[in-house]
Amino acid sequence: MIRATYIVETPCPIADVAAMMAGEQSAGTFVRVDGETDELRARFGAVVVSTGQIGHSQTPTLRSAWVERKGLNGPCGVFRVVIDYPEDNVGVNLPTLASVVAGNLYDLGEVTGLKLIDVAVTPGYRARYELPQVGIDGTRALSSVPDRPLFGTIIKPNIGLSPEDIADLVARLCEAGADFVKDDEIAGTHPHAPVDARIRAVMDRVRRHRDRTGKLVMVAFNITDETDAMRRHADLLAAEEGTCAMVSLNWVGLSAVQTLRRHSPLAIHGHRNGFGGMGRHPLLGMGVRAYQALYRLAGIDHLHVHGMGGKFSDLDEDVTEAARHCLTPMAAGDDRVMPVFSSGQWAGTLPHTLARIGSDDLMFLSGGGIMAHPDGPAAGLASLRQAHEAVVAGIPLEQYARTHAELAQAMTRFGAKG
Structure with missing residues (x-):
């Protein structure tokens, strides 16, 4: 698995937001689509490992049209979110890896702050990429x-x-x-x-x-x-x-x-x-x-x-x-x-x-x-x-x-x- 750790601010329930993040960046989207079988989701779906609150904000740090339409302008929670992505979703493709662990997450409407703070990979997966020559x-x-x-x-x-x-x-x-x-x-x-x-x-x-x-x-x-x-x-x-x-x-x-x-x-x-x-x-x-x-x-x-x-x-x-x-x-x-x-x-x-x-x-x-x-x-x-x-x-x-x-x-x- 490819493990990504984020700091996320949101006025919404963090369990819902984390699940949305995992789905958006793997086998899902905002609604279930034709062909998205349970078997496919089990193999290619990202997994939310943990969510934990580490702070709060009185108002959203970043503007979101979605949040404003919903009238969610009150306090936001700040959370540490850890998500595992299947290696098979990427193969050996560094730009795609970056797209998976970051990509559209910054643009999610429910998110009023998001920072990717760590990316960790397994030794076997690391060995498939370039190593220092010197x-x-x-x-x-x-x-x-x-x-x-x-x-x-x-x-x-x-x-x-x-x-x-x-x-x-x-x-x-x-x-x-x-x-x-x-x-x-x-x-x-x-x-x-x-x-x-x-x-x-x-x-x-x-x-x-x-x-x-x-x-x-x-x-x-x-x-x-x-x-x-x-x-x-x-x-x-x-x-x-x-x-x-x-x-x-x-x-x-x-x-x-x-x-x-x-x-x-x-x-x-x-x-x-x-x-x-x-x-x-x-x-x-x-x-x-x-x-x-x-x-x-x-x-x-x-x-x-x-x-x-x-x-x-x-x-x-x-x-x-x-x-x-x-x-x-x-x-x-x-x-x-x-x-x-x-x-x-x-x-x-x-x-x-x-x-x-x-x-x-x-x-x-x-x-x-x-x-x-x-x-x-x-x-x-x-x-x-x-x-x-x-x-x-x-x-x-x-x-x-x-x-x-x-x-x-x-x-x-x-x-x-x-």
């Missing part, structure tokens, strides 16, 4: 970072640099000691910096650095585009000995990510920009666990989770939940993906991040925390490594900074913003 262990191996967080940054300015300018910047970051460098999510195939030209120019510098030092810095090129173009970009990137392609998940969609996964062995760096549009409201959209489960079934290797105490709206609890979900296998074997922390991160936010997550299996990306360090990017990266050393040694950052100048400067520069 994953955590492969990312560590490719980046020559066996046993600590990967430290990296984002190309800034994100728009306006020529391919050669970008290549020069990446070369400096390689020399500074970066493990990972990525394009910004809005860096696409610009007329002034086409992605194929960026790939060729940057990878030339990355290979030169590897030939001198033995370390191949992982660079995530944003190849977000229509599907055929993404495949072409991935082929060029692989030919240039690149290791990672970045994709804006929400704007290319589940099918395109699956297609890219099947086409290319590159690490797929999943950027979730736009997730706030479906995740921020407590009674509408999709929660992070459900969202991540769907894209993990598409075979991504890395997934952005934002950052602790960062510049975005996420609570630390939200970031923690997202990261721990990435690091928890969905099935037998290792299908974990590497959580990627970013947005206002610097050396001072690293200890709290590691304490909350309880693992070094993560990417920790600092834009300003590296690029705006008073002594430059190399010192910014050094401050991150020093912060990690302090955590491992159990020494407070303030104490460790007394003998580590780069960390001390970072704390002076960014501490008021931390």
